[in-house]
Amino acid sequence: MIMSDKLNENNKKLSELGETEILRKIIFPFHKQPEKLPYALGDDCVDFPSNMLEDRIVWKIDPTPLPVSWLIGDPDYYTYGWYSVLINLSDIASMGASPFGLLLSVVAPPDMEVSEFKRFLKGVEDCCRANDTYILGGNMKDGEEFSCTGTALGSVNSKKILKRQGSNEGDLIVVIGELGAFWAAVFSKLNKLEIPAKYRKRLDTALNKPIPRLEEGQIISKNNLATACMDNSDSIVSCCYELAYQNNLDFVITINEEEIDSIYKDIFMKSGVKSLTAAFSWGDWNLVCTIPPNNFKELQEKLENLCPVYKIGKVQKINNKLKNGSAYYIYNDELRLLNKEICSERFKEQSYFTHGIYKYMEILKTQNLWI
DSSP states (O other), X not given: OHHHHHHHHHTSBGGGXXXXXXXXXXXXXXXXXXXXXXXXXXXXXXXXXXXXXXXXXXXXXXXXXXXXXXXXXXXXXXXXXXXXXXXXXXXXXXXXXXXXXXXEEEEEOTTOBHHHHHHHHHHHHHHHHHTXXXXXXXXXXXXXXXXXXXXXXXXXXXXXXXXXXXXXXXXXXXXXXXSSHHHHHHHXXXXXXXXXXXXXXXXXXXXXXXXXXXXXXXXXXXXXXXXXXXXXXXXXXXXXXXXXXXXXXXXXXXXXXXXXXXXXXXXXXXXXOOHHHHHTSSSSOOEEEEEOGGGHHHHHHHXXXXXXXXXXXXXXXXXXXXXXXXXXEEETTEEEEBOGGGSOOTTSTTOHHHHOHHHHHHHHHHOOSBO
16 A cells, blocks of 8 residues: 555655645655754754854865766756755865765756656765765745756864965875866767777766765865865866966966876767866766875875876966966967866856757867867
């Protein structure tokens, strides 16, 4: 009888339940709070004991973009739920902080099936569990289209917090995480390419369940390994320009195509995509940091079992007359500006939010990393 009730419930529309039943029968059971947490779902606000304020509190709010997997033919609400947590935790990671929870504001159409909504909640919960955090609360309302906006909260020792400012001339520029895995996954799926078995799970993870670099950020913070840090949500190119601006220094990229994983390069070649352009795009949810050269070996050792670490360039001061720094690539021993067309900058022509993912893919096929 219980199983029959659940099956009948899954076939219902949200409009047949109403807000109260959705909260009590679906949302609250999905996000059961462990006893160790000093708060519970159901109040108007989340409250924290004052001893949690000894460190710096960090929080971030971000709307969830429609996952790229949806745009290329795989509209699974699980992925939508995973990304709703991921995009906010990635910002927490860039500060070297530990998350202690998220709040989600969800808009859902009345005719959405309960089974689809549960699939969304499953993605949310799985991403939370994978990153040792919880849903603290939020809000839900009806509307024409499904959407979700998340807020993540975390804490970090005030003396260890990572910021965008702090880079020094002579620092190395490093990327924490994959280079090119996301777009390799996208193009392999679009072009139905045969992928070696050992890479299939990695590519599926890169596309549908990317990992926010929380543990890596915390290790970097606790061991004072970095002078500045930023998460890559809009492209590594964008990170380089922003960090250069914040620190009034120049970011000079020296990495070459040979350092990108061979399977990714093979996928890009077969798809007519420029490898460096794709690798320096967005989607991998990596961290871009500057570190003193003497810290690089320790950084590699501490992250060896977690993710790749790439040394991509060096912080310099090329032109003292420039008020703010810039970002360059060394091509044929010549200093060339990084190509801003690769950045997914909101409201610009290259923003896939406004102009579509396929138009952005043309940039990956036709534009070099430099201009």
